[in-house]
Amino acid sequence: MSLLEKIKHKYALSDQGARDMVKAIVAVTISDIVLMFPVGILYLLASDILKGTIGRDRMPLYIGGTVAALLLIIMTSYFQYNATFLSTYIESGVRRRTLAEKLRKLPLSFFGKKDLADLTNTIMGDCAWLETASSHFIPELIGAMISTTIVVISLFFFDLRMTLAAVWVLPVAFLVVFAARPITMRLNEKATKYKINCMDGIQEGLETLRDLKSYNATETYMVGLNRKIKAVESHSVSSEFVNAVFVCSAQMILKLGIGVVALTGGILFSRGEISALTFFMYLLVVSRMYDPFQVALQNLSAVIATDTQCKRMDEILSHKEQEGRQDMDYQGYDICFDHVGFSYEDGEQVLRDVSFTAKQGEVTALIGPSGGGKTTVSRLAARFWDADRGTITVGGMNVSGIDPETLLSLYSIVFQDVTLFNNTVMENIRIGRKDATDEEVLAAAKLAHCDEFIEKLPEKWDSMIGENGSELSGGERQRISIARAFLKDAPIILMDEATASLDVDNESLIQEAISRLIQNKTVLIIAHRMRTVDGVDKIVVLKDGIVAESGIPEELKEADGIYRHMVELQLRSEQWKY
Ligand SMILES: Nc1ncnc2c1ncn2[C@@H]1O[C@H](COP(=O)(O)OP(=O)(O)OP(=O)(O)O)[C@@H](O)[C@H]1O
Structure with missing residues (x-):
């Protein structure tokens, strides 16, 4: 692996970011070395004074040298500023976009292990920390190490004993900070864990405020927070x-270096083993040489802490994406489950052996007791998760070999909990098909009976509907979701009891529209109310991870099975009164 590749991988950088970091390191190194130039000029001046050769003819050298040193310091600082700060902010944006792009491609199983606060903290907090690390800590640390090594090597040409007296503190100080690495990393990991836990707590509180208030539980929540x-x-x-x-x-060990140089120099000078000029030069050098290194030590501990953030980012970036082909040759759009087995992360077997076919042009209803695996089946059909065993095919093509985005283009999905975005109603419906014209959006909204309530909104179609559609009722939200499905007009429709939040009037209107929408499509409905599945083509009863019954409603009603029992129970519950 090349140096650039190593840097790129270690600090989650793009190619450009890695190149910019190398530039920044070069800039800091030059800048640190240039800081030694005034020491050189002072050395020359002292040398001339001691030799008595100082005169007018030497003045241009001192003045020219000082001006050149000043110009070099200004130029390298400017170069360093450009190489570090400006490119860092660009790189931060690249890093955040890369993470977001990667998250988009990850299977939903990944999100089961990570909560929202954790991921937000990685994209915002960890990226901000790496922003500072790549603009300051890392270039300054490596730059200081390279420039100090160059200075130390040149010092060896003057006097070995004095050089050793000056440099022994460098590896010792470095080792002290480096030896603390396991402790500081562990503490940093712990602090990050508690920080995420706290962010999670705040987010949970904000999301559940309504329930907390209604149960007078805000105080208990605050104690926990x-x-x-x-x-x-x-x-x-x-x-x-x-x-x-x-x-x-x-x-402090570094400061000891100045003392040791003074002591060694004093002894050697008194013995006549070094000149006053050499002694003076070493004093000058050590007074400057430790400065960048002192900063580097602080940076070293910060760079060590960066490991935690880099690991967290790498966990996302190196997670396996769901892949698959985009050019599929579908033979119709039947969905076929063949001996499918599946468990979520916790390992509990949710689907044990599920086989059924949802045919194109038919409505297949998934029913069964709560927790029986209905939602899981629909998630696997859309490849939100990959099955552990068996095969799932769409139009004869194994879904595990289809690119997830290509597969999802075949589906219109109407979830029970509708997600809406803080945008206009028009744009919220257009999510169904981003290239749809305004007329097409309007037509889809009309089919889903959205137009009546949208026309009453203050800005009509341009009304903002608040974060997650908080300004709309449950029924209105669901109608928008159905309008999206109309707009997308995909060959397969997945519905999770889509009409659950609609009142009686709306429900019959929507049902009539849905009947039009589903013609000649493969429809898989997760049904909770038995009366809605009366007219479907096929019922699949899921219980304890297997298909307990399947067939047409009339047949199943005749048999004394789960479906009939559920119908009877629901009939009884419909007679219940307050
Ligand atoms: N993301 C998840 N991670 C872990 N377990 C899950 C997850 N989603 C569902 N489960 C578990 O899988 C089982 C089946 O859930 P599923 O939602 O598929 O059932 P369902 O038949 O749709 O239930 P309901 O009718 O109540 O919506 C349940 O035990 C549930 O707790």
Whole structure:
């Protein structure tokens, strides 16, 4: 692996980002070396004074040297600023976009393991931390190490003993901070874990505020949240404290270097083994040489801490994407489950052996007791998850070999919990097909009976509907979701009891529209109310992860099975009154 590849992989950078980081390292190295130029000029001046050769003719050299050193310092600082700061912000944007793009391609199973706060923290917080790391910590650390090595090598040409007196502190100080690596990393990981836990708590509180208030549980929630905030506080403080102990100790060791140089120089000078000029030069050099290194030590501990953030990012970036072909030759759009077995992350077998076919031009209803696996079956059909055993085909093509986005283009999905975006009603419906014209959007909305309530909104079709459609009723939200399905007009329709939040008037209107929509399509409905499945072509009863019964409604009603039992139960519950 080349150096660029290594940097790219280690710090989750793009090709350009890795190149910019190398440029930044070069810029810092030059900048650090240039800072030694004034020391050189002072050395020349001292040398001339001691030799008595100072005169007018040497003045241009001193003045020219000083001006050149100043110009070089300004130029390299400018170069360093450009190479680090400007490119870093561009790179941060690239990094965030790469993460978001990757998340888009990951299977939903990945999101089962990660909560929203964790992912948001990676995209925003970890990226911001890496932003500082790539603009400051890493280039300054590597730059300081390279420039110090160059200075140290050149010092060996003057006097070995004095050089050793000056440089022994460098590896010792470095080792002190580096030896603390396992402790600081562990503490940093812990602090990050508590921080995410706290963010998660805040997010949960905001999302569930309505329920917390209605059950007078806000106080209990605040007690829990306070505990989480305190945990973040104490872990961050102890992480900082331990870090400071090691960094400060290492910096004190560096200061010891000046003392040792003065002592060694004093002894050697008194013995006449070095000249006053050499002694003076070493004092000058050590007074400057430790400065970048002192900063580098702080940066080293910060770079060590960066490991936690990089690992978290790498976990996302290296996670296997769902792949598949885009050019499929479908033979119709039948969905066929053949001995399918599946379990979620927790390992509990949700589907044990499921086989059935949902034919094109027919409505297949999935019914069964709660937790029987109906939603899971529909998720597997759309490849939100991959089955563990057996095969699922669409139009004869195994879904595990189809590119997820290509597969989803075959589906119109109407979920029970509708997701709406903080945008206009028009754009929320257009999500169904992004290239649809306004007329097409309007037509789809009309079919889903959305137009009546949209026309009453203050800005009509341009009305913003608040985050997740919070300004709309449950029925209105669901009608928008159905309008999207009309607009997409895909050959397969997956519905999760789409009419659940509609009142009686709307329900019959929507049902009539749905009947038009589903003609000659493969329709898979997750049904909870038995009266809605009376007219379907096929019922599949899922219970305990297997197909317990399947057939046409009349047949199943005759048999004394689960379907008949569910119909009877529902009839009884319909007679229930408050
Ligand atoms: N993302 C998930 N991670 C882990 N387990 C899950 C997940 N989603 C569902 N399950 C579990 O899988 C089982 C089947 O759930 P599923 O939602 O498929 O059932 P269902 O028949 O649709 O239920 P309902 O009628 O109540 O909606 C349940 O035990 C449920 O707890």
